[in-house]
Amino acid sequence: MSAGVETSPGVARDAGPTAEEPVLEVRNLSVDYGFGGDPTHVLREVSLTLRRGEVLGLAGESGCGKSTLAYAATRLLPPPGLITGGEVWLRGRDGERADLLALSDAELRAARWRDIAIVFQGAMSSLNPVFRVEKQLIDGILAHRPRMGRAEARERAAELLRLVGISADRLRAYPHQLSGGMRQRVMIAMALALEPQVLIMDEPTTALDVVMQRQILEQVMELRERLGFSVVLITHDVSLLVEVADRIAVMYAGEIVETAPARDVYQRPRHPYSAGLLGSFPPLHGPRRELAGIPGAPPDLSQREPGCPFAARCPHVMDVCRTELPVLGRTAAAESGRLVACHLHTSLPAGEKLPDLVAR
């Protein structure tokens, strides 16, 4: 398992303007739920690259495995989750690359938070209700910087809170004394405590209303600019992603079906599912348009059929779709920075004009 790097199909070296060396590289990650005779194969050989300073949006409908991907990459998936294959290469602040899945427990523990921090989907419940905010901020810092004094750590905690716009006197508060938005921000402050390379945010704002959501995301983006970490932002709200992310990866049924720069995805979705997703939410501005939606329901992950998982719902379905699983690859047009897993595009002879899927 040498670092014979760029063989994975998920890595596109020639990506757009933010092209830099990847900080996080997920390769062929597979995850099962259930240990028994018939496990659910939730993730199938998922690959993903996150570059330095980039905001990568992970979109897809509920249950397609976005959270699973985030948790599995850090080995935080609770039982009965089981990682059945793949590698997760992380380049630490010191420049060392390491496969998180191959690290010993102690090494992994050391890497967590220092290099990769997560804000969870249920960030509201991510704070231990019986400890003061201060303690929870500090113990993460002290666990990694044992030589730092308590007072110094406390100083740092106050600073972190100010960073996310909460006055330092709330350090002495218990989580239940904070509003939902404040708790969320405390979590973000906590995640940034050690200035990690990668910040994974799993639907950090679904429980909040739009005003709060906007505020928090603004803040994160601003901090990213200041501190230079990369963000994986998970949500199924595509319009949000299009607005804030640099690149978007669209997941469907445990697979990444398309990755491309955010604008490209929005304007020219190449995968029929991406197109369906984009055609499902009404625009707030601009002309009212007919909304197409996606008929049917996502497949049952525990009973995978051969072929493209989207085949049953796809308006462009072809015979090959039902028998052969499309792999993530360049489109025939070889668009820069775009990978798609769809026979419609990948099986076309090179140079052929790609079908336009956009309903608008």
Added chain:
Amino acid sequence: ACSGGGGGSATQAGGGQTLTVGMPNGVQTENHSPFATGSSALSLGYAFAIYEPLMMRNQARPSEEPKPWLADSVEWNEDFTEAVITPHEGVTWSDGEEFTADDIAFSIQLRKDFEALNTGALPYDTIETDGSTVTVTFTAGQFVNQSKLYDLVMVPEHIWADVEDPTTDTNPDPVGTGPYTLETWTPQAATVVARDDYWGGKPAVPEIRYSSYNDNNALTTALTTGEAQWGWTFIADFENVYIAQDPEHYHQYAAGGLGIDVLYLNNETKPFDDKAFRQALNMVIDRTELVDVATSGVNPALTSVTGLPLPAGEEFLSADYADQEYAVDVEGARALLEDAGYTWDGDALVDPDGEKVTFELVNPAGWNDYLTALDLIKNSAAELGATATVNPVNQDGWFADVIPGGDFQATLHWTDGGATPWDMYSDIMDGAHYKKLGEPATWNFGRFQNDDATKALADYAAAPDDATRTAALETVQKVFVEEVPGIAIWTRPATAQYSTQNYVGWPSEEDPYNQPQPTGVQAAQILMNLEPAEG
């Protein structure tokens, strides 16, 4: 006396070993009163190492003359309405004061003044002292109650005269004439130590610890492990469980008195309202088996058809029945029933009215030996074709309702001992105790009515001369044997376990100088009889 002192370890004082007496009486509270029922002194028995009686009866041989103890003599008049008590000279209280006739008079007066203290219910009339003797008169003849007077323990007037209410006083600093004084007291154990100035000489056992155990099992364990060396509790299979642990030293002695256990039969309800059936049942009960199985052979079996325990009752035995012994006779019993008009339907016995004979045997749950006996009696009844069932009932209910009200068909109960068989027979069949069914009776729970017997019992108690008494007792025994008012089951002996490891001189089969239990007035005698074991 509770000087606390050195705190006491297991072995101290004069090289002699501490003697541990065990009682299964549960948690104790500090109360050294020799009067209050339930006081720790009475419950554990150390009261009897501190306080002594007037005369020492041999309860193992009730007919023996009582020995002088605190009284040199007790003289009764002809009709037993007056007793003249002469105190022993040279007795001192443990606080040094001298024991006098006034103390005796005072002690008896206490019983008269406070009904609650008169547990023997003696009908005191006058109590007078003339300096050297005390004369007590009664409102009725006390022939049968002599022993109750002898057993009265004496308390010092100079202390108790100041006690406001002797019925409730806890007697924090007990002063008695006995060989021991109280040393320490804890809820688990009371320790008494020997007096140097005891009138009977210095006791051989320097220290006695009266330990309280929560129940029979705990005490049994303590006795078998040697933790306690003297006590009494029913040990099933005592041969194996107790004696076999140390056959050389462990002993159990059952001193038969005149008390027995009786299967009370309800003479006023079916089927025991029929003499024939009572007789028949009496004939089929196997008393040897009962004793062996139910009491592990502890209680001596009754042999005389008069129900009198032998040898204690030897001299009261009516000549008519001198040689007649109980014997199982199923055939005879069946014949007897047949004569009385009983028939059999298959195996089942049918009475002359044409009803099947069934009855219920009750006793409190948990009274192990009794219940086991009932089970065996049930089997015996089955040999006659009668269907019996054993119904263990709530103990308190049994005491409160079943027994006094006569709400049973047959039940086991004891009789008092006493110095003569009068108590025993009176308890079973005295018409003087008769109460209608449902009204509480104090004795004669079976509601037996026989004028001859009632009169004979009255005569016996009041008779001035032995001849009258003998005649009366003969009548009583005749009625008992012929009418079968209740079925005598076994002797109810006073049993105790003791170890000869450290001390010898205990009452035993060979030397039955008294009954062997530690709780009772005999304790003083036993303690004074103990000697260190050799080696």
Added chain:
Amino acid sequence: MRFLLRRIVFYALTAWAAITINFFIPRMLPGDPVTALLGRMQGRIDSNAEHSLRVLFGLDQDTSMWQQYLDYWGLLLRGDLGLSFTHFPTPVADIVSQSLPWTVGLVGVATIIAFVIGSLIGTFLGWRRGTWADGLLPVATFFQAVPYFWLGLITIAVLSVNLGWFPSSGSYDRGLVPAVSGEFIGSVVYYGFLPALTVVLSSVAGWVLGMRNMMVTVSSEDYVTVAHAKGLPERQVMLGYAARNAVLPQVSSFALSLGFVVGGTLIMEMVFSYQGIGYTLYQAVSTHDYPLMQGCFLVITLSVLVANMVADLAYTLLDPRTRTEDR
């Protein structure tokens, strides 16, 4: 602090109810202490003396139940629990104060030990669920289901009678007089070991199971995952985050389980001839010693109440959410 206020009202109410139940139950039901007493004496008291006993115990006067209830309260408020029938004329208060410390001491220590050990094992099992540690569960269920007295008696038979390692009965060497001395305290510990051991053995399983379940629930809470994600040392996650929160429901059921514990005590004291309040109660019940019965039951209930209050307080200290509940 509304929370505590409410609890206090509740405690007052419960105390009142306990006192009232306590008064009525023995009186509403049939049975008579004198006959019971006579029975206990088995012929040692002449039956003619029965009447004198009635006079003594004040059972012959016919005062109304209500009057008795009022009198009862009057006495209670003066700290007077009456005189015991069977240990006549010892005040019930004396008997109770003589036996209560033993029970509280032994049971308190044993229960706390059981709670601590059980919670620790449960923490471990819950944390390591799905491993060999799960094999301990059936053992735990077995011990949870064993009748206490059976366990106690077998322990006595083996450890005390056969091996002779421990005394089989009593709360300290019978030759000793209670004093603050090394010898006496040593003796108390030595004598208390076996009873405590059985109490711990039979109650530890409940805590193990409860704690394990709570651990399983809590360790999949987000904040535990966050603790992992923060890279905290495993011990800190397990004890500081998971166990710290999982123990909260345990504490509140600890309080409520004290009632059960006391029930177990009663049997323990009977089996080990321990001089505690449970056995005293049992004795009182079987002799219809109303005042003693009432006294014991009352004191037991009140001790459980007090223990509950302590546990409540501990809970409030442990869980900040209750402290500010309705501020």
Added chain:
Amino acid sequence: MSTSTPVLAAHGLTKHFRAGGGRVSGRSPARAIHAVDGVDLELHRGQVLAVVGESGSGKSTVARLLAGLIPITGGQVLLDGAEARLRGRRAFRAYVRRVQMIFQDPFASLNPVHPVRYTLTRALRLHRRQSSGGTLRGAELEAALTELLERVHLTPATRYVDKFPHELSGGQRQRIAIARALAADPEVLLADEPVSMLDVSIRLGILNLLADLRDRLGIAVLYITHDIASARYFADRTTVLYAGQVMETGDSESVTQEPLHPYTRLLIASAPDPDDLAGTGAAAVREQGTGGEPPSLVDPPPGCRFAPRCPYATDLCRGETPELIEVTPGRSAACWGYSEREGRPDVGRVSTDSANVGGEAGA
């Protein structure tokens, strides 16, 4: 604007919850959560009224008040212009026959232990009579069941009737919930965030279904959401709620495209907008500078409840509560900025839609 009597209307609807969970019979009556304060609403046949507002603004409370599930503190609910009678079981049942509610969460609003058949049969039996007059049963019931499922596009009906909720997808569950509401043949549907728990792709199906019901059956729909874009798409009229009070109301298109009230503007600016290439939305939010949180409902600020967060707020705003002011026909806003009062704030005209800047809103 339709001039017909609204089928369901609320005037000055008010709901105060007791603070602290309301379980303690405490002596502190002053502490109340002003969840809804003087809300006016009108629901017309064949129209959808959207109620938007951030979390905790009282949307659900309004719905539950209208459904008669919680007692009203103040104001009136008018059914067909007459005061609705909710007291007593008969009256209540008659009321719910006409006004039905759909709950936010399709995963929670169906009892997991009952199959679809039970859920729907109960609703049918409660509200429909057999043609002969008795309780609905037998073939007629079966037919009604099938018809109901078909109405929510769950065909063939037989495939669904015997399923348990956990065997259905979220969208299917929500359809069952809607079918249950339709069983009563209601005139009003109160849909409390009917799609917020659902996936983007399923959302649309449900919204289309509701629109279809409105058009086909002429049902009046109250559509509660905090997704303002869907209000624009789906509702005829939109009412904006903030801290229990109506901030603005008007036809959906103009409310979303030319918001009058500063709060509505904030809401719209905050909504993610992929077409907003220039990031004007974000800029607008930054410009509005509206940090801070919604006001405490226990002690609502005097005056306009949005004043503490409003960049334009003046002393007037902070001191006096503005009434709804009709700005243009059919559009009103509760903002002093549109009044003629002394010291009114200058709310200007902030439009977030660059394409639509020309639209005028009389100030």
Added chain:
Amino acid sequence: MKNQLLFLRNGKVITGLVILGFFTLLALVGPWLSPYDPNQVSDALLSPPSATHWLGTDHTGRDILSQIIVGARGVLVVGLVAGVSATVVGVLVGVTAGFVGGIGDESLSALSNMFLVIPQLPLIILIAAQLPSAGGLTVALVIGATGWAWGARVLRAQTLSLRKRDFVEAARANGERTWRLVLAEVLPNLTAVIASGFVGTVTFAVLSQVTLSFIGITPVSDWNWGTILFWAQNNLALQRGAWWWFVPAGACIALLGMALTLVNFGIDEIVNPRLRSTGLHARSLRRRGIRPRVGFTPVVREVRS
């Protein structure tokens, strides 16, 4: 409801149910199965297990196996009756308190807390000892009357959370009557909780009854396992080395209790799915050498072939 029966796949539950079924069978047909009349005295006094007496005899030669077989009924009947009565009261109080809320809830939960705090066994002893004839049924009812509080408490909490659930509200919005809301909407969702409370109470009742019999508070005439131990203890079975008199009855009690606890495990796992998902496959995991861990997802590369 396949999901609800899922717990049957659990080894623990199956073990529990098998043991329980065995004892139930004994309780039903025991008197016909028992080789002897348990009261039948014989000559074989206190004999160790033998071909004629598989579990030996007691001090009067009664067959202990027969006593255990016949005694099963007493134990189970009391457990059942106490369990049922306590559960009924618990459900009534708990669900009512949880559903009505307000002052009714306050007083009902105060009541049940009170019953929780008052020490139960002493109270039972107090009551049982006073009753003129405390037969098995009486004891069961007393246990039931004092043992409902725990269940009520749990049920109240559950009902409280259920009452606020949308589906109850939805049914109400549909015009359902209150009693129907309770019976048809709330109660069915509580079955697992009720069942687990029931099993718990039965366990407690069995242990209480056995204890009461053992200390002789209740009649020892009806055979149950506590009665056997009562006789054994009173006749110094342990001191006499008669283990066959003491051990089997105690083991039966423990086994029964264990079976009930195991069944309860299964029910618990329905109530708390987290317990289930982990418990279910633990063994198959171990076989594959995987240790499921919190916080460190196992990585098993070779699995997918």
